[in-house]
Amino acid sequence: MSSAPVLPLARDASSRFLPWLIAFMVWLAAMALAAVLVLSSYGNQWRSNLTGTLTVQITTTSDEAVETTEQRLNRALEIIRKTPGVVSTEAVPLKRISDLLAPWLGRDVVSESLGLPIPRLIDVRINPEKNIDVAALWERLNKEVSGTQVDDHGAWLDKLIALAGAVEAITLAVLVLISIAAVATVVFATRTSLTIHRDVIELLHVIGAKDQYVADQFHWHALTLGLKGGIAGVFLATATLLGLVSLWSGVESSLLPPISLSIWQWICVLAVAFAAAGISTVTARITVLRALGRMP
């Protein structure tokens, strides 16, 4: 026989609006969490992709007679190859450099026949774990081969990673604020319920109900509401994220790798529902026990 609950909490107005509020907060929190996860995986990707490469540029000099660009290129290759931590080197073929420059300068200008000074490039793959001393390499190349420049992509990459880090931090702060708002909402809803059911709670108190007995009723009620709202919110967040992923896949860019969440990251996002139910339950319980503690 399932008897009617002693405290008819399900009939309170808060039982109707609280799941919606929780759903909305869970949606926000899940989106923020997804953003944090995507940003941190971008950061990792950028770091491992770009810090693994260096580009060395050999500019043409005025005294080609002394040493041709080609010769300097070979000497530079020699030096780089001997540097510890370098995995491979490749001189970018002239043809590809011309192709790169053509859209800006015109096919005719860059064609070799005109003798335009075209710099040469060397792609260097380095072992990112070895923390190669780029400054020292640059110094040595400059000393031994005139007209070299080393670009380690570091400067702008650092800025990009810093930007991503800042966005990540702000998003985390948003997550914390949403959690605080959720706690405050549940506290107010619970206090309202306590006031509505004050008579019955006082009666239970006087006939010898332990505080736990009353708190248990609020506990299960808050768990139900939290789960309802949490599941609805996560459902909406999943739909939103899937929509974003499909829009994103239409944008091709090497800088913005396709957003995709790993199975673990999806689990994290789904776990927001349970976090919401947990926050709601614990908050309600503590609020009730504190209120009951003030009774004589």
Place this chain on the structure above:
Amino acid sequence: MVLGGGDVIRFQNVGVRYGLGPKILHDVSLRLEEGSFHFLTGASGAGKSSLLRLMYLANQPSRGLISLFGHDIATTPKRDLPGLRRQVGVVFQDFRLIDHLTAMENVALPLRVAGASEEQVREHVPELLNWVGLSDQIDARPPTLSGGQKQRVAIARAIIARPKLLLADEPTGNVDDHIAMRLMHLFEELNKIGTTVVVATHNKSLVTGFAHPRLHLANGELEVLKAGTPFSEHEDETDAEDRR
């Protein structure tokens, strides 16, 4: 601290005032021995309900000591109070039935709060409701019951868990004389098996019809009158005033 071994209740110089209002009880000292039966009288507003509220631990006194079943309430840990309260059955002046629960569920409440099994509930509650003449109303909710029926549900709830101390605040105010007598006899039966009883009432014929001592409240002071002490003229006056 354990005070007065055989006493169910002991008050020492107890004073009560609500907030900054006037003193309702001044300097009340009293002892209720185990198995005793007392009436509690006094004009309306004399503080009968206030005194009972102290006894069932719903309020704390502004001053003085209260001990219940030998436990000094001021020094008893809070977690032990529910256990003491469960040994006290209370019939509230305003019944305090829960409107959305059936008569059966209202009466079962003290059992449920104490963690009794479903079998115990289904065995004892209908039996008691039958005894107070409400076997037809087991599934009725309080708003559909008459005043006297509500009162009987409230009494059934107060005694279902076999309390050691029964406090009844105007338990016969809404029932006819026949039922009032029946309820009084029920209280006497409970008293015979050891329950300590206090009945607050305005009903003089009830007080004179039973040979029990009377606690009389006037001007914040408590007087203990032996059974059979006649009502004073002054009391008649104030009572007449109440009856208006």
